[in-house]
Amino acid sequence: MSIFLQTARRRRLLVVIEVQRLDSTLGEAAQLDTSWTATGAKDGKMQIARTTMREPVTAPDFEGLAGAHGRALARLSQDVADGVRSLDGSGS
Numbered sequence: 001m002s003i004f005l006q007t008a009r010r011r012r013l014l015v016v017i018e019v020q021r022l023d024s025t026l027g028e029a030a031q032l033d034t035s036w037t038a039t040g041a042k043d044g045k046m047q048i049a050r051t052t053m054r055e056p057v058t059a060p061d062f063e064g065l066a067g068a069h070g071r072a073l074a075r076l077s078q079d080v081a082d083g084v085r086s087l088d089g090s091g092s
Contacts, residue, residue, distance in 0.1 A: 012040070013040055013041060013084060014038070014041065015036065015037070015038045015080060015084070016036060017034055017080070018036065019034050020033040020034060020035060024065055024068075024069070026060070026061075027060040027064075029056045029057060030057070030065060031055075032055070032069075032072040033051075033052045034051050034052075036050075036051065036076075036080055036083070038080065038084050039087075040088065047083035047084070049083055051079045051080075053072055055068040055069070055075075056068065
């Protein structure tokens, strides 16, 4: 998956996320393992990282498993957002 943040004139940021592993066990947990890179187009600064997590379910059904996947993706999103902020010096 690649995400391009663009203005009308030029691309400002490139984020590439590679999902290494996405596993689910009903009644147990969702596991997510990704590597990702954020690159600023203006200066070429890069943030390279890996996000790996195991998110337990809160209920033993598919709804609980879907919730675990949602929380795992939210944590990945936060990691990427923090990395992007570190590129432009705005902190976390």
